Amino acid sequence: MVCIKGESMIEAQQLTKRYGEKTAVDRLGFTVKAGAVTGFLGPNGAGKSTTMRMIVGLDAPTGGSVRVNGRRYAEFPAPLQEVGALLEAKSVHPGRSAYAHLMAQAYTHGIPRRRVEELIEMTGLTSVAKKRVGAFSLGMGQRLGIASALLGDPATIILDEPVNGLDPEGVLWIRTLLTDLAAEGRTVFVSSHLMSEVALVADHLVVIGRGRLLADTTVQDLVRQSGGETVKVASDDPARLREILSGTDIEITGRPGSEELQVTGLSARVIGRKAADAGIALFELTPHSVSLEHAFMDLTSDAVEYQGGASPGRHAAGTIENVGSAS
Numbered sequence: 426m427v428c429i430k431g432e433s434m435i436e437a438q439q440l441t442k443r444y445g446e447k448t449a450v451d452r453l454g455f456t457v458k459a460g461a462v463t464g465f466l467g468p469n470g471a472g473k474s475t476t477m478r479m480i481v482g483l484d485a486p487t488g489g490s491v492r493v494n495g496r497r498y499a500e501f502p503a504p505l506q507e508v509g510a511l512l513e514a515k516s517v518h519p520g521r522s523a524y525a526h527l528m529a530q531a532y533t534h535g536i537p538r539r540r541v542e543e544l545i546e547m548t549g550l551t552s553v554a555k556k557r558v559g560a561f562s563l564g565m566g567q568r569l570g571i572a573s574a575l576l577g578d579p580a581t582i583i584l585d586e587p588v589n590g591l592d593p594e595g596v597l598w599i600r601t602l603l604t605d606l607a608a609e610g611r612t613v614f615v616s617s618h619l620m621s622e623v624a625l626v627a628d629h630l631v632v633i634g635r636g637r638l639l640a641d642t643t644v645q646d647l648v649r650q651s652g653g654e655t656v657k658v659a660s661d662d663p664a665r666l667r668e669i670l671s672g673t674d675i676e677i678t679g680r681p682g683s684e685e686l687q688v689t690g691l692s693a694r695v696i697g698r699k700a701a702d703a704g705i706a707l708f709e710l711t712p713h714s715v716s717l718e719h720a721f722m723d724l725t726s727d728a729v730e731y732q733g734g735a736s737p738g739r740h741a742a743g744t745i746e747n748v749g750s751a752s
């Protein structure tokens with residue numbers, strides 16, 4: 426594999442796309458850095474595909490801009506060698522074989538045949554390379570799309586829902602591939618509507634809802650912002666317990682008159698020990714960790730387009746901007 430020279434990145438500024446009355450992408454700003462996998466998350470209809478299409482010039486922004494390594498996609502003399510993209514509904518001639526499809530692309534972009542052969546092997550398509558693409562399963566089609574995205578050995582890779590249709594082995598393969606591509610210094614931007622999927626590979630997260638930025642953060646910070654690890658503790662002297670547990674970065678909440686306290690910032694073990702040292706009897710000591718899925722749902726609950734039902738327990742989402750924020 427080649428060594429990636431220089432810092433590559435994707436930068437969106439006030440990026441906007443309107444289709445008539447509908448604002449699909451709304452003044453979006455974020456930065457995707459090189460050498461890391463950045464997950465692009467949002468519920469269905471959030472504007473992920475539209476954003477990705479604008480990055481590769483398939484859709485023109487109504488406002489704002491998006492640049493790859495400081496340039497608009499259309500300004501690249503050899504775009505395939507700069508940005509590789511797997512987008513949904515990619516059209517492939519159904520009568521062609523996978524090999525012929527990749528060769529046709531390689532030929533028109535001055536890419537040697539050995540690169541096609543290398544990618545067919547790398548994407549696990551060797552046994553079906555001569556078969557008609559029209560007869561491919563969804564998973565095989567995804568692998569072919571990834572081979573095609575990597576053909577020009579680009580420093581920037583954009584994949585829209587790449588695990589769609591892949592079997593568990595394929596999902597594992599994608600995870601390893603993404604991590605390896607980032608480790609080589611490439612910019613890897615991958616969309617999904619499943620937090621659980623992205624959290625396993627992404628170092629960084631850009632979360633959108635209804636076209637707007639909801640979070641530009643890390644997995645760890647998203648969990649922390651959503652409540653982090655909280656311990657429920659019940660005792661016969663909550664007021665005193667509150668006193669002995671309090672300190673910097675420790676948050677303690679509890680209703681007046683209730684035996685229960687919710688403590689964030691201390692482990693159950695430490696709380697138990699401190700209570701014992703102070704001679705306070707505990708009736709309950711339950712650690713409760715906010716799941717990533719929950720954190721994601723919390724963040725996007727107001728931005729879901731086609732919601733099955735209201736979720737009264739969830740609070741409105743603000744914008745979380747942490748590590749690597751674009752602004």
Ligand SMILES: Nc1ncnc2c1ncn2[C@@H]1O[C@H](COP(=O)(O)OP(=O)(O)OP(=O)(O)O)[C@@H](O)[C@H]1O
Binds near residue numbers: 449467471476
């Ligand atoms: N060509 C178009 N004309 C009109 N509206 C569109 C068009 N393309 C997208 N939209 C609308 O823009 C919004 C964002 O769509 P987009 O496909 O970008 O979302 P997404 O986050 O990729 O969703 P999904 O996960 O369902 O693919 C949706 O409400 C969609 O209906």
